[in-house]
Amino acid sequence: xxxxxxxxxxxxxxxxxxxxxxxxxxxxxxxxxxxxxxxxxxxxxxxxxxxxxxxxxxxxxxxxxxxxxxxxxxxxxxxxxxxxxxxxxxxxxxxxxxxxxxxxxxxxxxxxxxx
Amino acid sequence: xxxxxxxxxxxxxxxxxxxxxxxxxxxxxxxxxxxxxxxxxxxxxxxxxxxxxxxxxxxxxxxxxxxxxxxxxxxxxxxxxxxxxxxxxxxxxxxxxxxxxxxxxxxxxxxxxxx
DNA sequence: TGTCGTACTACGACTGTCGGAGTAAATATA
DNA sequence: TATATTTACTCCGACAGTCGTAGTACGACA
Numbered sequence: 001x002x003x004x005x006x007x008x009x010x011x012x013x014x015x016x017x018x019x020x021x022x023x024x025x026x027x028x029x030x031x032x033x034x035x036x037x038x039x040x041x042x043x044x045x046x047x048x049x050x051x052x053x054x055x056x057x058x059x060x061x062x063x064x065x066x067x068x069x070x071x072x073x074x075x076x077x078x079x080x081x082x083x084x085x086x087x088x089x090x091x092x093x094x095x096x097x098x099x100x101x102x103x104x105x106x107x108x109x110x111x112x113x114x115x
Numbered sequence: 116x117x118x119x120x121x122x123x124x125x126x127x128x129x130x131x132x133x134x135x136x137x138x139x140x141x142x143x144x145x146x147x148x149x150x151x152x153x154x155x156x157x158x159x160x161x162x163x164x165x166x167x168x169x170x171x172x173x174x175x176x177x178x179x180x181x182x183x184x185x186x187x188x189x190x191x192x193x194x195x196x197x198x199x200x201x202x203x204x205x206x207x208x209x210x211x212x213x214x215x216x217x218x219x220x221x222x223x224x225x226x227x228x229x230x
Numbered sequence: 231t232g233t234c235g236t237a238c239t240a241c242g243a244c245t246g247t248c249g250g251a252g253t254a255a256a257t258a259t260a
Numbered sequence: 261t262a263t264a265t266t267t268a269c270t271c272c273g274a275c276a277g278t279c280g281t282a283g284t285a286c287g288a289c290a
Contacts, residue, residue, distance in 0.1 A: 006247060007277085008208075008215045011123040012222075013246085019222040029268050039218045049247055051269070056246085075255055075268060093123075094223050100123045101216065103154045107127075107134040108209050121278060122246085128277085144237050164278055166238070171277085190237060190286055232290090239284080248275080257266070 004043045013045065013053050014062075015097070018082055018090040021063065025081040028054065054080060062086030119158045128160065128168050129177075130212070133197055133205040136178065140196040143169065169195055177201030 009016075020031050028050055035045050057063045063080045082090070124131075135146050143165055150160050172178045178195045197205075 004211065004215050004218060008126040008211055009219070010246065010277095011125055012219050016219070016222045019224070022224075027268080029266095032268095038221050042214060042218050046248065047269075048249080048271095052246075077268065091224070096119065096123055097219065097223055099157060100119050103119060103157050104124070104127050104131070104212065106153050107131045108212055109134070109137075109206070125246095125277070142237080144235095161279065162238075163240095163280080167277075192237065234287100234289085236287080237285085240282085242280095244279080245277095246275105249273095251271085253268100253270080255267080255269105257264100259264075260262085 003041075004039075006046070006049070009043060012097070013049060014057060015090055015093045016043075016045075017050070017053055017057070018062065018086055018093075021080060021082040021086070022090070025066075025079045027077040027079045029077075054078075057086065060085075060089075062089050118156075119154075121161070121164070124158060127212070128164060129172060130205055130208045131158075131160075132165070132168055132172070133177065133201055133208075136195060136197040136201070137205070140181075140194045142192040142194045144192075169193075172201065175200075175204075177204050 016035060017031060020026055020034050026034075028047075032045055032047065032050055035043060054063065054065070058065055058080070061083060063082055063086050065078050065080050068077050068079060131150060132146060135141055135149050141149075143162070147160055147162065147165055150158060169178065169180070173180055173195070176198060178197055178201050180193050180195050183192050183194060
């Protein structure tokens with residue numbers, strides 16, 4: 001099972017995380033598992049990478065954190081919620097992805113092209 | 116004209132450069148212009164990024180350098196030639212790109228999906 | 231003579247990711 | 261009940277690739 005290295009996915013962690021916050025707030029451990037599941041085990045984000053992304057994006061105003069106080073369903077957790085600025089950032093990054101994809105594919109060996 | 120930022124193309128500079136060496140040796144200035152032209156001005160690689168990529172890839176055995184001695188057609192230049200190892204590396208990276216693309220697109224808002 | 235294009239090189243700074251270690255509560259297993 | 265595993269982080273220092281800035285130097289053109 002081939003896995004994706006950090007140097008090629010780098011630059012997309014932000015949109016991956018924000019995508020998983022679009023509908024509902026979530027927290028580190030859950031997001032980590034969702035990335036793994038959704039990517040069918042092809043991308044497993046490192047804990048340190050994920051949590052430092054949270055810190056950075058909160059500083060940038062893309063997400064907001066809050067702590068679950070009731071503790072009904074388990075341990076204390078830090079949840080993150082996407083902000084309007086975060087939604088806007090996500091949209092912009094998606095557009096940039098489309099552009100980037102087109103550019104990169106010009107430099108990828110297609111079918112029938114000798115390499 | 117939207118331009119691609121370095122943090123999203125990072126990780127692909129190697130294959131972009133190697134692609135342009137697949138058929139013939141080339142040198143920094145020319146490769147830089149070709150990237151710009153082929154990408155339709157969407158990606159303009161920084162000189163320092165390009166030349167440090169050359170150094171790194173030569174160290175890794177993916178390219179070899181030689182200097183044009185005759186100087187018939189202008190200034191002295193350092194040319195680079197792709198090695199078999201470089202070709203192999205390029206192929207592997209292309210496959211990784213396909214995988215990465217599929218994964219990232221799972222986290223991109225598609226048509227009709229609210230963001 | 232001066233400016234523009236060509237073709238680099240050097241250096242220090244910065245950012246995001248990583249490996250490793252550690253903490254601690256909740257849950258599952260024996 | 262005791263222990264192991266899972267959950268849910270936090271901190272630290274290191275590293276790689278990119279960047280900004282600056283500088284060099286040659287050739288062509290006006």
